[in-house]
Amino acid sequence: MRHVSDLPGGNHDDFFRRLSASANHGKLWMAVAALMAAFPGKTRRAALHGLLAQAVASAVTNGIFKTLLPRTRPLPEHLPVFRFVHPQPTSSSMPSGHSASAIAFAVGVGLVRPAIGAALAPAAIGVAYSRVHTGAHWPSDVFFGSALGAGAAFVTRHWWPVRPPFPQTSRTWTEAPELPGGEGLSIVVNTLGGSFREETAAALRDVFPKAHIITVPPGEDLLEAITAAAEWPGTRALGVWGGDGTVGAAAAAAVERSIPLLVLPGGTLNHFARDAGTGSLKEAVAAASRGEAALADIGIVRAERGLPGQPEVTELLMLNTSSVGLYPNFVRRREHLQAALGKPLAGVIAMFRTFAAGTPVTLSVDGVPHRVWIAYVGRGRYYPRDHAPLLRPVMDDGVLDVRLITADESFARLRLLWSVLTGTVAGSRITHLREATEVRIDAGGAPMALAVDGEALAGVRSVEYRVLPRALAYYSPHT
Structure with a gap:
């Protein structure tokens, strides 16, 4: 002093x-x-x-x-x-x-x-x-x-720990037909995709002048259009423009016929195109023209609906994620906010809005009962390892990414909101993270709402997941 x-x-x-x-x-x-x-x-x-x-x-x-x-x-x-x-x-x-x-x-x-x-x-x-x-x-x-x-x-x-770096992107490369100008390519365009414009089909014809392109307007059967495209004479690869649900339906057709899939950037959400490296039309055209492709695992979802003793079984293909509980609401809010706020902050705000008034559901996961805010199953290991999985660097790791955010503990809602605020969801007692090749979720007596790749399925009483390793060939640029 x-x-x-x-x-x-x-x-x-x-x-x-x-x-x-x-x-x-x-x-x-x-x-x-x-x-x-x-x-x-x-x-x-x-x-x-x-x-x-x-x-x-x-x-x-x-x-x-x-x-x-x-x-x-x-x-x-x-x-x-x-x-x-x-x-x-x-x-x-x-x-x-x-x-x-x-x-x-x-x-x-x-x-x-x-x-x-x-x-x-x-x-x-x-x-x-x-x-x-x-x-x-x-x-x-x-x-x-x-x-x-x-x-x-x-x-x-x-x-609020520093997120560890994501692993490097890794691919298992495979041979696929070269499609210069789209020759041998059949493309299905879902006009109900959120980013569809009148110019979309014209743009696809410009870059794939030799391709067979089917545009599916509202009211027409999308699955019939996908089947017709996959079975079009001379088709050596199936292309798809649309959201996650549309891509999943096209992937099922491609796997059934052992032809590669070209996922084009489009639709309200298209996570597979992002993870496959075809997030832009330029990247998709380059991969298809050069015949650059890789292998991806797929998930098989077997859902039981109907009355007890009279089950109605629905089997679906899962390319990305499935969830029970409040996760779909959380994703919609996060996607809406992230353009303005960025992914981390959008995730925090979406989590608060979703769970401030949400109600947990009672489920049995592989025989263990839980009160659950979110039951999330990803096809492949997603990052970061917390409540907001965003990226999947490896498409054929052979696992299901299982994440539960539970309300089993006392003061469950306060624990959840505090862990979101402090960035400790991944290490909190309310979070259960593991990997598996098979998972079963049972709703007991009360039916649950199930979402698979963004498509909702109501009245589900139980659901089983399993992995088919490297069952899908998809176009992906080498660089």
């Missing part, structure tokens, strides 16, 4: 006074976070973690330690009066809340985006020092507050 008191006066006094004031109530860091939130992905996630760390640091500093460690603020005789902050705070001097918040935000951001954290470090250190320069705190208050802030950043990082 004597050293700071002996510093000559100047413009730096106004600078530190204004810097200190800008950080009152965390305003400076909230403004920085708002700016970072404009950039989706890790930058937005870093901003959220910084704010979470700041909130924890501020609560611990002001709510606990200022009460436990009462201390008088520096007196006017300790610094030149022109340097003193006005009005001086009246709470305990130990520890510095400004320092705790500043360091918590900068370190919290830096744990997610190190470069941005390093850029914020001078501002955070400047705010911490300004509290001594303006006579608001003793240096030891600042050091202790800074330590609390750094600790809050690391503790909340444990709550």
Whole structure:
């Protein structure tokens, strides 16, 4: 304090006074976070973690330690009066809340985006020092507050862990017919796909002038159209434009006839095209023209409906995912929000909206009873390993990705919402993650709603899943 008191006066006094004031109530860091939130992905996630760390640091500093460690603020005789902050705070001097918040935000951001954290470090250190320069705190208050802030950043990082990197994309390549100009290719276009436009069919004819293209308008039988396309004379490969349900129906026809499938980007959702590497028309054309293809596992879903003792069995092919419970509502909300908010934040908000008023269902999973918010089965191992699976780097790993989020524990809803907020769903007691080659889910006496690749099936009493390894050949670009 004597050293700071002996510093000559100047413009730096106004600078530190204004810097200190800008950080009152965390305003400076909230403004920085708002700016970072404009950039989706890790930058937005870093901003959220910084704010979470700041909130924890501020609560611990002001709510606990200022009460436990009462201390008088520096007196006017300790610094030149022109340097003193006005009005001086009246709470305990130990520890510095400004320092705790500043360091918590900068370190919290830096744990997610190190470069941005390093850029914020001078501002955070400047705010911490300004509290001594303006006579608001003793240096030891600042050091202790800074330590609390750094600790809050690391503790909340444990709550909201860094996602491990996704595995590299891997393919089991296979031979497939080369289809220059679409020769030997039959394509089915579902006009009910959410992104269908009048220009869609024309665009496909431009890139595949030799292909046989069937456009299915509303009211016509899609399965009949797929069968007709697959059996069209000279067909060596089947193409499909539509959502996950349409792609699943086409895949079943391709597997039955031992011909490769070309999945074109289209429909409301088309997860298989994304995972197959044909998320753009250019990529799909390149793979088909060069005959580049790979093998994928498929899932077989056997659902029993009808009255007890009089079961009605429906067998479906599953390319992507199936679910029971609130998962379909969660996915719809997440997909709606992610364009504006990015996937991580959209997942958190969608989870809160879905489960704040949702009701768990009672199920038996492989003979073990549970009260379940979500029963999710993915065809293949999805990442990340939490409540919001997004990507599937390997298409033929031979497993079912089984995820349950249960309500078996006391205070189930609070546990769920807290784990979503802190990013600890994967490690929470409410979450059960495993892999299997066969799974059975039984609803007991009450029928359940089942979703398979986005298509709903009502009145299901039990469902069984199994894997057919490398049963589907699909076009996928090598690069």
